[in-house]
Amino acid sequence: MKIPKALYINDGKKDFKFPQQLDKDLYNEKFKNKLFCHFYDCNAKLSFNERKNGYKYFSTWNKSSHSEDCPYCVTYKDELKRSNVLDVKVDTNLSQPHIDKIFKRLNEKLNYENYLYTPIEGKTKASKLVCENGTQENIQPIIGNSDSSTLKPPKVYIRALDELSKRDFNKIRCVYGIIKNMQIDKNEDGSKYAYMNFDSSEINASICFPPAFVISNQVIFDKFELLKEYINNSSENFFCNCIGDVKSKKGKPFKSYNINIFQAEAIKMNNIPLEQFIYNLTMPTK
Template identity: 20%
Template sequence: MAVSITSAIFRKDGKEQELKVVEVDLKSYQSTYKNNLFCTTPDCNAKLAFVFRTAKPSYFRTWKKENHTEECLFHFERIAARLGVSAEQTISVVLSSERKKNALKEAYRLAKMSDEEKEKQKNKTKKPNKKKPKTIGKKEVPAIKIVSTNEEEDVVEGEKVKRGPNILKRTADAFNVADIGKHRLLIGEIKDITFSEKSAFITTIWNRSEVLVKFEEVFFANSPEYNGLFHNIERYINEYQNVILTAIGEVRRNRESSGYELVVFSGDGFTIEDMSLQALAAHYSRKSLE
């Protein structure tokens, strides 16, 4: 049984320091600790990586292809994997910045379509009704888990990483229990916004159903350049009506309202009227110089 690694030796420029996992976050790992973390067992120089998780505690893991000494508490034997599929496997699907950008743009286009245009689109994409072949037996396939991150493999959960299916789009009135814990693309009109130095909350609405979009500490750790920019959204919704927000994040149940909420993890995961928040901030910056 694998033993969890909760501490590591930070070694750089001839100096050493023991770190607990709670002392490391995604920002400090990328800027300072990456490539410099090692096993705490004496005489074991196995390299470690930091695995960031939001819903569960983060942890350290053995770096790819690194081995612990046989006397080390964290020693394990590597077993060669064979080809095949199993329902117990998990494949992490990484959403690259480019995929997010294209998905958000498409969602905004759909949000702006008239009912007539939507009907035309539906008829255009309809396929002939073919008789489905009879299913014989059952093929086990790996579970798919979407990971919204720009980080490298060592901060992605799962055994494999590959490009997966398109992320499902949902207007604010279309969320259901089956979406909880999964990544979805939200389409909604911005009703209001509140923000502070380390958090922001945007209430979206669609057909009188509301979804709260949350930008928490992890968002600002991943995208520190977005600090101090959310006031631009407040200014924009005060100037314009029916402002569309598209956002990719993890769906959760809101503890206070029992409704749904969407947690966004990085700056490339949302747009306001098809603009990134940085583009919106730049717009107002130029305007103030005119």
């Protein structure tokens, strides 16, 4: 699997490196054995590759393993037939303590993103992914509050928008990114739904509020028109993080994503719970 960037660790210093910055001689002289997976809390070792046509990329070092929650971790059980993947149903009912732990874990990841900063040549934005590799720290994946139930809740891994892949389909994931716009519509049977489109030129992904959400959260949904107008007519960036069931969009299997939300508690706008965010819009400005 091709990996677009690596975390360079040398004498306690950490920095992102991109394959375009290296060649075989420079890699062997300075970077070999010092490149690791950039994903948060993954210690997999990486190697540099360059094809005859000049195409460069990183790949996983032979016999090195990625953490279970890393998007570059591939196992045989992930190689499922398309017919076995598209219609699988998963348990989407998460407890509030479970949701709180997931969002806390996300905040830890984002804090690391702010800690390491490497501008990409030709771009002004910081690199998105950060991890503290090469340390003895071992933060376990979030599996919910095991004390409150004899049943283990589903593991919920965190994905930036560009980390989504086909192995996330039919799994509960915490996904984050910038929202571009919002739409409200109805099905032929009259049932209503809504969706927010992520702002990305590379990943086709949306947050979907299906009819089941509308039925369970009617009071909140009644104010979605206000929320839509605010998002679609504002110059503000809306950072959204949500926990939902990742599905493939109709007609675009494995190429686009719907993150289906069934609980209002499972989505935040600019780090504010959705219900509170909407309530703030109804308050008169001073």
